[in-house]
Amino acid sequence: MSIDVGARLRGVRAIYGLSQRELARRAGVTNGLISLIEQNRVSPSVGSLKKVLDGVPMSLAEFFTLDIEAAPQVFYGDDELVEIGSGDVSLRLVAAQRAARQLSILHERYAPGAATGDDALTHRGEEGGVVVRGRIELTVGAGSRVLGPGEAYYFSSTIPHRFRNVGREPCEIISASAPPTF
Amino acid sequence: MSIDVGARLRGVRAIYGLSQRELARRAGVTNGLISLIEQNRVSPSVGSLKKVLDGVPMSLAEFFTLDIEAAPQVFYGDDELVEIGSGDVSLRLVAAQRAARQLSILHERYAPGAATGDDALTHRGEEGGVVVRGRIELTVGAGSRVLGPGEAYYFSSTIPHRFRNVGREPCEIISASAPPTF
DNA sequence: CCCGCCTGTTTAGCATCATGGACAACAGGG
DNA sequence: CCCTGTTGTCCATGATGCTAAACAGGCGGG
Numbered sequence: 001m002s003i004d005v006g007a008r009l010r011g012v013r014a015i016y017g018l019s020q021r022e023l024a025r026r027a028g029v030t031n032g033l034i035s036l037i038e039q040n041r042v043s044p045s046v047g048s049l050k051k052v053l054d055g056v057p058m059s060l061a062e063f064f065t066l067d068i069e070a071a072p073q074v075f076y077g078d079d080e081l082v083e084i085g086s087g088d089v090s091l092r093l094v095a096a097q098r099a100a101r102q103l104s105i106l107h108e109r110y111a112p113g114a115a116t117g118d119d120a121l122t123h124r125g126e127e128g129g130v131v132v133r134g135r136i137e138l139t140v141g142a143g144s145r146v147l148g149p150g151e152a153y154y155f156s157s158t159i160p161h162r163f164r165n166v167g168r169e170p171c172e173i174i175s176a177s178a179p180p181t182f
Numbered sequence: 183m184s185i186d187v188g189a190r191l192r193g194v195r196a197i198y199g200l201s202q203r204e205l206a207r208r209a210g211v212t213n214g215l216i217s218l219i220e221q222n223r224v225s226p227s228v229g230s231l232k233k234v235l236d237g238v239p240m241s242l243a244e245f246f247t248l249d250i251e252a253a254p255q256v257f258y259g260d261d262e263l264v265e266i267g268s269g270d271v272s273l274r275l276v277a278a279q280r281a282a283r284q285l286s287i288l289h290e291r292y293a294p295g296a297a298t299g300d301d302a303l304t305h306r307g308e309e310g311g312v313v314v315r316g317r318i319e320l321t322v323g324a325g326s327r328v329l330g331p332g333e334a335y336y337f338s339s340t341i342p343h344r345f346r347n348v349g350r351e352p353c354e355i356i357s358a359s360a361p362p363t364f
Numbered sequence: 365c366c367c368g369c370c371t372g373t374t375t376a377g378c379a380t381c382a383t384g385g386a387c388a389a390c391a392g393g394g
Numbered sequence: 395c396c397c398t399g400t401t402g403t404c405c406a407t408g409a410t411g412c413t414a415a416a417c418a419g420g421c422g423g424g
Contacts, residue, residue, distance in 0.1 A: 003232055043227040043230070044227060044228060045224075045225040045228075046187055046226060046227075046228055046231060049228060061246035061247045064242040065243045065247065
């Protein structure tokens with residue numbers, strides 16, 4: 001029962017939306033090697049595997065720590081939030097299903113057309129949030145979705161991400177992140 | 183600047199007090215391979231590395247997560263304890279320097295010659311303690327030392343360990359562990 | 365001393381990995 | 395349709411990991 005390096009790598013590559021050739025180019029290896037590794041037809045040397053992961057980038061520790069079976073949920077519909085408040089106080093928990101969360105809070109507001117920048121952000125930690133007003137386009141790795149009021153998100157900040165207000169009115173988000181990057 | 187797999191493996195082997203040949207036998211590889219890996223003269227395939235670590239045993243994730251530069255202090259002299267109490271209450275903290283501790287308390291007493299068993303203990307979590315009276319021989323991995331009143335210890339319980347009263351009088355220890363094994 | 369047993373290191377040779385390039389399949393545009 | 399680009403897979407060859415066995419040094423006992 002050996003480690004499924006192939007599946008792990010294929011998963012990582014899928015998350016980041018890279019082709020075998022693109023990853024190979026970034027890592028400085030051949031596309032054939034990526035293919036062979038993903039099919040488990042070779043057991044790469046740790047040197048090679050590190051070169052490949054450097055192209056993502058991702059550390060060997062992260063790679064082997066990766067929980068492959070539980071590809072964590074990224075997007076949450078309005079009804080997928082868990083109400084943990086009571087009475088006058090309504091606390092609707094995002095990513096309540098996800099174990100070992102670690103975060104803190106922000107209230108963001110985006111003018112029409114505004115974005116977090118032309119390039120995607122990447123930093124340590126995790127972040128999540130809820131759209132309060134307006135419509136925001138959120139891109140996380142290879143996935144992208146426009147979220148409206150009541151919808152939410154939660155993902156690892158190490159995955160490249162970008163926010164952009166695609167509506168005509170201001171957009172407000174209640175967001176949280178840890179450890180604090182600002 | 184690649185990962186120093188060699189040093190990591192050598193460190194792991196030292197902690198568990200295994201020779202290259204002994205580890206090789208348990209892992210089902212040759213002693214020569216262990217030698218070559220530790221000298222960084224080869225970059226082992228993840229398959230081989232996994233086989234080697236299975237002989238410890240240790241997961242690939244643990245191996246790459248290992249904090250190699252900070253080999254945590256195991257033994258503490260009488261004057262290496264940190265006083266955090268005040269007034270009539272004296273709380274002298276063990277391993278105060280160590281970040282991210284996680285534990286709870288016990289008061290142990292060993293009769294002359296008593297020990298925790300013929301085989302070394304291994305379990306999850308961390309444990310530490312202080313000798314109050316008598317003399318106790320503590321073996322942790324490859325290291326061993328006789329501790330007297332005022333001296334202390336703190337280590338990860340995953341390292342094989344054993345207590346034995348080598349004195350003529352009863353021995354008392356204030357110990358702590360987490361998560362609770364008893 | 366010599367012997368046996370341990371330690372880690374080295375080397376020749378074989379097995380496996382990694383490369384560079386060819387290949388088929390698929391998609392979008394002219 | 396062709397053309398051009400993409401995708402992933404496959405193959406021959408050179409590079410490298412891995413094994414088996416020999417080697418050198420250390421340590422204790424006869």
